[in-house]
Amino acid sequence: MAHAHDDADVTRRDFIYVAASGMTAAGAVATAIPFIDQMNPARDTLALATTEVDLASVTPGQSITVMWRKKPVFVRRRTPEEIKAAQDVPVDALPDPQADSARVQSGKEEWLVVLANCTHLGCVPDKGNKGEFGGWLCPCHGSHYDTSGRIRKGPAPLNLAVPEFRFISDTKIVIGEAPAPAATTTEGA
Amino acid sequence: MAGDYKYKPTNGFTRWLDSRLPIWRMVDEQVLNFPTPKNLNYWYTFGGILTLMLGVQIITGIVLAMHYTPHEKLAFDSVERIMRDVNYGWMMRYLHSNGASMFFIAVYIHMFRGLYYGSYKAPREVLWILGVIIYLLMMATAFLGYTLPWGQMSFWGATVITNFFSAIPFVGEAITQWLWGSFAVDNSTLQRFFSLHYLLPFVIAGVVILHIWALHVPGNNNPLGIDVRGPQDTVAFHPYYTVKDGFAIAVFLLLFFYFVFFNPNYLGHTDNYIPANPLVTPAHIVPEWYFLPFYAILRSVPDKLMGVILMFGSIFVLFFLPWLDTSRVRSAAFRPIYRQAFWIFVVVCLGLGWVGAQTTDYKIFDLGPKTDVVEQIVEKAKADNVTGQALEAVRTQAEEQNRRAFDATDLGRILTILYFAFFLIAIPLIGVVETPKALPRSISEAVLAHGGSSQPARPQGAHA
Amino acid sequence: MRLLALATLSLSLLAAPLAVAAGDAKHPEHQHWHWDGVFGQFDRGQLQRGFLVYKTVCAACHGMNLLSYRNLGDEGGPEFPEDAVKAIAAGYQVPSLDEDGQPAERPATPADRFKGPHPNEIAARAANNGALPPDLSVIVKARHGGADYIYALLTGYKDAPADMTMGAGMHYNPYFAGGQIAMAAPIASDDLVEYADGTKATKDQMARDVTAFLTWASEPRLEERKKLGVKVMAFTFVFALVLFMAYRRLWRDVPH
Numbered sequence: 001m002a003h004a005h006d007d008a009d010v011t012r013r014d015f016i017y018v019a020a021s022g023m024t025a026a027g028a029v030a031t032a033i034p035f036i037d038q039m040n041p042a043r044d045t046l047a048l049a050t051t052e053v054d055l056a057s058v059t060p061g062q063s064i065t066v067m068w069r070k071k072p073v074f075v076r077r078r079t080p081e082e083i084k085a086a087q088d089v090p091v092d093a094l095p096d097p098q099a100d101s102a103r104v105q106s107g108k109e110e111w112l113v114v115l116a117n118c119t120h121l122g123c124v125p126d127k128g129n130k131g132e133f134g135g136w137l138c139p140c141h142g143s144h145y146d147t148s149g150r151i152r153k154g155p156a157p158l159n160l161a162v163p164e165f166r167f168i169s170d171t172k173i174v175i176g177e178a179p180a181p182a183a184t185t186t187e188g189a
Numbered sequence: 190m191a192g193d194y195k196y197k198p199t200n201g202f203t204r205w206l207d208s209r210l211p212i213w214r215m216v217d218e219q220v221l222n223f224p225t226p227k228n229l230n231y232w233y234t235f236g237g238i239l240t241l242m243l244g245v246q247i248i249t250g251i252v253l254a255m256h257y258t259p260h261e262k263l264a265f266d267s268v269e270r271i272m273r274d275v276n277y278g279w280m281m282r283y284l285h286s287n288g289a290s291m292f293f294i295a296v297y298i299h300m301f302r303g304l305y306y307g308s309y310k311a312p313r314e315v316l317w318i319l320g321v322i323i324y325l326l327m328m329a330t331a332f333l334g335y336t337l338p339w340g341q342m343s344f345w346g347a348t349v350i351t352n353f354f355s356a357i358p359f360v361g362e363a364i365t366q367w368l369w370g371s372f373a374v375d376n377s378t379l380q381r382f383f384s385l386h387y388l389l390p391f392v393i394a395g396v397v398i399l400h401i402w403a404l405h406v407p408g409n410n411n412p413l414g415i416d417v418r419g420p421q422d423t424v425a426f427h428p429y430y431t432v433k434d435g436f437a438i439a440v441f442l443l444l445f446f447y448f449v450f451f452n453p454n455y456l457g458h459t460d461n462y463i464p465a466n467p468l469v470t471p472a473h474i475v476p477e478w479y480f481l482p483f484y485a486i487l488r489s490v491p492d493k494l495m496g497v498i499l500m501f502g503s504i505f506v507l508f509f510l511p512w513l514d515t516s517r518v519r520s521a522a523f524r525p526i527y528r529q530a531f532w533i534f535v536v537v538c539l540g541l542g543w544v545g546a547q548t549t550d551y552k553i554f555d556l557g558p559k560t561d562v563v564e565q566i567v568e569k570a571k572a573d574n575v576t577g578q579a580l581e582a583v584r585t586q587a588e589e590q591n592r593r594a595f596d597a598t599d600l601g602r603i604l605t606i607l608y609f610a611f612f613l614i615a616i617p618l619i620g621v622v623e624t625p626k627a628l629p630r631s632i633s634e635a636v637l638a639h640g641g642s643s644q645p646a647r648p649q650g651a652h653a
Numbered sequence: 654m655r656l657l658a659l660a661t662l663s664l665s666l667l668a669a670p671l672a673v674a675a676g677d678a679k680h681p682e683h684q685h686w687h688w689d690g691v692f693g694q695f696d697r698g699q700l701q702r703g704f705l706v707y708k709t710v711c712a713a714c715h716g717m718n719l720l721s722y723r724n725l726g727d728e729g730g731p732e733f734p735e736d737a738v739k740a741i742a743a744g745y746q747v748p749s750l751d752e753d754g755q756p757a758e759r760p761a762t763p764a765d766r767f768k769g770p771h772p773n774e775i776a777a778r779a780a781n782n783g784a785l786p787p788d789l790s791v792i793v794k795a796r797h798g799g800a801d802y803i804y805a806l807l808t809g810y811k812d813a814p815a816d817m818t819m820g821a822g823m824h825y826n827p828y829f830a831g832g833q834i835a836m837a838a839p840i841a842s843d844d845l846v847e848y849a850d851g852t853k854a855t856k857d858q859m860a861r862d863v864t865a866f867l868t869w870a871s872e873p874r875l876e877e878r879k880k881l882g883v884k885v886m887a888f889t890f891v892f893a894l895v896l897f898m899a900y901r902r903l904w905r906d907v908p909h
Binding site for chain 2: 691719724787790791794795796797799830871873874877878879881882883885886889890892893896897899900903904907908909
């Protein structure tokens with residue numbers, strides 16, 4: 001049964017086996033792509049409408065929670081003292097250094113809009129308990145946020161995220177759209 | 190024959206594992222180095238193809254279930270959302286729906302192969318019976334799955350098939366209502382069908398494991414139908430048959446992918462893109478193509494209960510096949526009469542499939558006017574004092590309108606009789622009267638006698 | 654001989670669905686379509702024109718509830734520019750709630766579904782002489798003959814044969830099962846729309862364009878499917894060849 005092969009023949013055999021194995025592996029990897037990608041958000045989910053929020057009824061110091069893209073968002077009308085407290089903190093000393101001016105729209109410093117999921121493990125911080133820094137306290141693992149939604153103490157690594165939003169009038173905002181006058185559109189637009 | 194080879198752990202870790210969980214021993218002895226007859230032809234690659242298709246159906250099915258909603262008001266739209274919005278959703282659904290057809294093409298070839306080479310005979314009766322159970326489970330799963338898109342064919346197919354059980358005397362209605370969970374096919378039915386459709390493939394996978402176990406005790410049959418005599422008759426499954434099966438799988442995938450990517454709705458029915466409507470039955474309802482032969486048998490019997498019994502009987506007869514066959518030779522290659530009967534049987538099955546797709550009154554041959562009816566009409570006209578040319582006109586019209594025909598139902602009846610005759614008459618009888626050709630003494634002898642490239646049992650053209 | 658048998662077997666199984674002819678209706682002639690064949694893709698301009706015909710002519714009676722306005726901008730579809738899609742959507746008023754929770758209307762956004770012509774089925778029947786105009790979202794896949802049938806139906810209206818008794822308010826169309834259809838010829842004259850690209854809006858042109866649009870609506874991922882299909886088939890073909898060569902090499906020294 002066994003034949004003697006010359007070297008060239010052996011090389012060609014090896015090549016065809018390597019090619020066959022290689023194509024099997026490549027085919028398997030390529031096949032995996034659609035099976036993984038199908039779990040990403042579908043087109044209709046990505047196209048979810050933006051959320052409009054009416055601010056007229058929010059009093060200074062009050063915070064309301066609205067839903068945007070299936071997640072809660074805090075919209076807080078800050079008092080002058082809260083704004084001052086947020087602006088006066090030395091940025092360098094923060095765990096996630098960011099100035100208050102980078103988190104609100106200029107001229108509208110009164111309004112703070114942040115995603116309401118704690119950056120630690122996703123719980124929603126307690127509105128009733130403002131924590132040690134006048135913002136929010138996350139009940140799950142004790143992260144304290146200040147009046148700009150920045151992490152000050154506790155296990156959370158990052159500040160509460162600020163979504164894109166745009167004032168369409170003095171008392172109405174749209175969350176999920178880039179602020180005017182920037183004309184760029186987002187995928188949610 | 191399956192026990193010649195023994196696995197030897199080669200290092201500390203495999204020795205340690207082997208004495209605790211000999212899983213690698215099992216893979217090595219039962220897969221990689223399993224002694225397999227060296228003369229298996231391409232018809233023997235369909236087992237591997239079927240294993241792949243079961244995997245494809247289970248994986249795409251799990252994916253579809255992530256996006257599908259089993260509710261009468263939402264099911265149709267959720268399937269369309271899969272087609273439109275889910276990433277690669279169209280591909281998952283077309284793989285799954287065409288995969289079902291491919292699965293059945295492969296299983297039919299696999300079964301006919303077993304029938305041709307006598308793979309159901311001792312000592313492989315349990316192997317064959319497990320195969321028939323898998324086939325029954327596949328049919329149940331396919332039927333349940335077809336209802337899920339909740340189109341017109343889904344709804345009416347479910348209605349018709351569940352009504353089979355209403356043929357049972359006394360308790361029929363109670364059973365159908367139990368199946369439906371309602372007074373008709375509705376949301377309760379859809380939800381339980383979805384649950385069962387998700388469950389059954391895993392039951393199939395379990396029985397497939399038993400099927401392979403039952404295969405590995407006696408070892409593979411082969412185109413010569415003779416037993417393996419020793420290592421000279423076999424090769425290791427890997428790489429010899431993994432590569433050969435791999436090639437056959439790739440060719441099969443070309444056919445599969447052609448349908449998925451270029452003709453994805455060809456094997457389906459257009460009416461299933463119309464949302465289910467309990468008020469309107471589609472003009473012409475037919476099952477999926479793989480059920481057509483059984484549908485033809487059902488319709489060929491004028492009695493409801495008998496029709497259902499015969500239809501189920503056409504599958505249950507397969508369970509008794511190992512004992513119906515009286516021949517001691519396995520392979521049809523050495524059985525000249527059985528071989529002809531086999532091919533006639535194949536044609537009968539295809540014919541039943543064709544009949545199942547026709548309307549029952551589809552005319553195949555015209556057999557002239559119904560003379561008694563025509564005479565009655567003419568007599569009546571005479572009594573009404575119609576005479577001469579007018580009477581001839583009446584006769585001509587009557588002859589045109591009242592014709593005997595050999596229609597699809599008639600053909601279906603003949604084919605149904607032939608179907609059962611094959612199992613109940615031909616197979617037992619041929620085994621007794623037939624003189625088989627001389628069998629080769631061993632596989633390796635037959636192989637060497639024919640120069641290692643062709644042999645009597647290898648059908649022309651099937652060799653690479 | 655056995656391979657021949659296999660071929661016969663597969664072919665007859667595959668031909669089975671074809672044997673189910675569509676009743677007594679006239680069989681639609683095959684048309685040449687831009688998306689025919691392995692490499693066929695949609696004609697972008699034709700889809701945009703077809704949408705105009707749907708919007709102007711069909712939408713008066715037929716909804717397309719599986720489509721959203723955003724789909725008009727999707728890759729592989731009409732590919733209207735983003736602001737055009739927004740403008741089309743804003744042209745429709747969809748139900749909403751006002752600040753006091755009372756029913757109100759707002760302009761549609763691209764994420765909204767196509768607004769249907771009737772609020773519900775009863776209203777649809779009431780407005781159409783008792784007949785229900787079917788939703789057109791998947792109409793091309795829901796009819797035997799697909800695009801050819803839709804085109805044949807749209808252009809197939811004729812005077813009824815003398816020996817045919819027509820129902821009240823019914824119209825003769827040989828391509829419709831039974832020959833009697835409640836829908837009056839929708840494209841009965843030229844220039845029902847004015848095409849922006851200067852194409853002359855003949856009856857035939859409008860029928861072809863709207864058929865193309867409806868085909869895309871039924872199968873919006875057709876282009877993606879065919880493009881990927883060509884690659885997959887090419888890979889699998891080469892893969893089969895390589896495996897065959899590996900198989901021949903491997904078995905060369907084994908008598909079998």
